[in-house]
Amino acid sequence: MVLDDLGNSLRDSLGKLSGQSRVTEEDVEEIVKEIQRSLLQADVEVSLVMELSDSIKERALEEESPAGTSARDHVLSIVYEEMVALVGDSTEIPLEEQTILLAGLQGSGKTTTAAKMAWWFSKKGLRPAIVQTDTFRPGAYDQAKEMAGRAEVDFYGDPDEEDPVKIARDGLEATSDADVHIVDTAGRHALEDDLIDEIEDIERAVDPDRNLLVLDAAIGQGAKDQASQFDDSIGIEGVIVTKLDGTAKGGGALTAVNETDSSIAFLGTGEEVKNIERFEPSGFISRLLGMGDLKQLTERVERAMEETQEEEEDWDPEDMLKGEFTLKDMRRQMQAMNNMGPLDQVMDMIPGMGGGGGLMDELPDDAMDVTQDRMRSFEVIMDSMTEAELENPRAIGASQVERIAKGSGKDEERVRELLEQHKMMSQTLKQFQGMGQGNMERMMKKMQGGGGGGGGGMGGMGPFGD
Ligand SMILES: Nc1nc2c(ncn2[C@@H]2O[C@H](COP(=O)(O)OP(=O)(O)OP(=O)(O)O)[C@@H](O)[C@H]2O)c(=O)[nH]1
Numbered sequence: 340m341v342l343d344d345l346g347n348s349l350r351d352s353l354g355k356l357s358g359q360s361r362v363t364e365e366d367v368e369e370i371v372k373e374i375q376r377s378l379l380q381a382d383v384e385v386s387l388v389m390e391l392s393d394s395i396k397e398r399a400l401e402e403e404s405p406a407g408t409s410a411r412d413h414v415l416s417i418v419y420e421e422m423v424a425l426v427g428d429s430t431e432i433p434l435e436e437q438t439i440l441l442a443g444l445q446g447s448g449k450t451t452t453a454a455k456m457a458w459w460f461s462k463k464g465l466r467p468a469i470v471q472t473d474t475f476r477p478g479a480y481d482q483a484k485e486m487a488g489r490a491e492v493d494f495y496g497d498p499d500e501e502d503p504v505k506i507a508r509d510g511l512e513a514t515s516d517a518d519v520h521i522v523d524t525a526g527r528h529a530l531e532d533d534l535i536d537e538i539e540d541i542e543r544a545v546d547p548d549r550n551l552l553v554l555d556a557a558i559g560q561g562a563k564d565q566a567s568q569f570d571d572s573i574g575i576e577g578v579i580v581t582k583l584d585g586t587a588k589g590g591g592a593l594t595a596v597n598e599t600d601s602s603i604a605f606l607g608t609g610e611e612v613k614n615i616e617r618f619e620p621s622g623f624i625s626r627l628l629g630m631g632d633l634k635q636l637t638e639r640v641e642r643a644m645e646e647t648q649e650e651e652e653d654w655d656p657e658d659m660l661k662g663e664f665t666l667k668d669m670r671r672q673m674q675a676m677n678n679m680g681p682l683d684q685v686m687d688m689i690p691g692m693g694g695g696g697g698l699m700d701e702l703p704d705d706a707m708d709v710t711q712d713r714m715r716s717f718e719v720i721m722d723s724m725t726e727a728e729l730e731n732p733r734a735i736g737a738s739q740v741e742r743i744a745k746g747s748g749k750d751e752e753r754v755r756e757l758l759e760q761h762k763m764m765s766q767t768l769k770q771f772q773g774m775g776q777g778n779m780e781r782m783m784k785k786m787q788g789g790g791g792g793g794g795g796g797m798g799g800m801g802p803f804g805d
Contacts, residue, residue: 349373349418356411367399370414382559382590387425387597395421407718422624427596429618430551430577430604434463438511438520438545441579442538442569443553445526448581448607450479452553453523454486455607455615456579460519461492468493468517470510472503472541475525475534483523490612493517504540511545522547535572542573549576551604554592556582562591566598575599581607584614664765666729666757670721672764673714716749717757723747732761 352370356362371392378388395418404413439456441449450473457467469487471494473479480498487494495510507522514520522545527534542550552575554562569575578599580592583606596602603618721729723746728735735743735758744751 349377349415353411353415356409356414361404362399362410362414364400366410367396367414370399370418371396374418378590381588382594384560384563384590384594384597387593391421391425394424419621419624423620426593426620426623427602428620430549430602432549432577432604432617434460434465436518437548438522440522440524440542440545440547440550440573441553442524442550442573442575443526444555444558444565445476447526447553447555447558448579449523449526449553450483451486451610452579452581452605452607452615453483453521454490454492454612456521456605457487457492457519458490458612459605459615459617460521461490465518466493466516467519467521468495468510468514470507470514470520470522470545471496472506472510473523473525474501474503474506475527479523479525486612503537504544507541507544520545535568539572550574551577551579552595552599552601553579553581554595556580556585556589556592558591558595559588560591560594562595563598566595570599570601575601577601577604579603579605579607580618584608664761666721666724666732666761669761669764670718670729673718713756716753717760720744720747720749720754720757732758 349370352366352373355369356366374395375388375392378391379385398417398421399414402413402417404410441453443449450471453469453471457469460467469483469492471480471483473483480496483496484494493514493516495506495513497506497509500506500509503525510522511520522541524538524541525534527538550569550573552566552569554566558565566575566578575595578592578595578601580589580603583589592603606616606618606623608614608616720743723743724735728739728743740751740754740758744754747754
């Protein structure tokens, strides 16, 4: 499917989320609008578009973006997941003996696809044969034979026989040495009764394991009726979308899949026998959105989500106030900060730190970016520490610093900086312990889950300051 500039426009809207840890309703509206516009332009049916945009909207606003994940990545992974769900898994095509019947409109690319699929099966080590039953289009026999030759696979057709059902039967017999039989049929309009009767007869005669509908990517809205008529008459297990190399739109394929409750099996991307690929939803959507490997991104977001949940389950901020302030506490606090949003906004929420005469006003504009970078590298460093080191950073000596630096790929200087920062934070915290449990708890809760003002008298706190 060619969604024109979806990738670009989506990148623009998502770019605006950079540095934000939360998305607003307007952000989501804008992103969803871009997606709707592109999908509608690509001829995806309105009801499917609405369904998709509703679920993206709902998830983007309701789901918390996990610690360590930017709002941009979180929203992008939701868009990706929902789009993958929309296109569905690919049709199962087992690598074993089978008969496949191809159906579709005139000129949709059945004959070409039969040869491409045969080539594909032969590359998988099977022995395919094409049975050409098109007695309708002059030249279909020659074209099929020629393409079978190019794919170097067995072929059966009979230009002198007028009965396609007989050709189908004879063809299966004549090519009985083959493992995979691909039966090509004459192109027909699903609304033409006699041709529909004919394909039903062929279907009965060959008893295929699966019927695949070949669709030109340009078909658009017409896909709905065609797909449902073919489905009613022979049952459609999968769709093959052809001519995706052109400027075709491809949305009709999604409509067909939805209409027949099936899935996409193959994509045709050119006129040569090799121009076929198995449909693979995650790669397809990543390509569609014009962005790298989104599957990897989603997995990362999911992992972060799990980790945050686990940590929230066994972390009580009060523990931090009672005992020692460990590196684990520091990491949680950093993640909590991440959960809340960019540091400057977080600082704004802390009285004495934020704008309007607070300490923040004295910092250069980019100071917070630097700090966020440092936070990230601190996290990487902490990942290279042992449990014992995280629990008791005071015991970390020079040799451990060297090991941790090597393990994390960071300078020893950075590791020492982290330890220094931890020391500073734990001293600051000790000072706070005198200020009253209630205020402290309120601040911690805020750090964890976000929220409005509150707290009291914490001027001068600089746990992450440079
Ligand atoms: N660019 C491009 N052209 C394709 C693709 N698949 C098929 N074609 C071309 O589309 C035209 C029709 O393809 P056919 O395979 O003859 O279609 P058919 O469905 O067998 O046609 P009927 O026998 O009339 O039903 C041919 O010129 C093919 O070369 C594709 O993936 N990309």
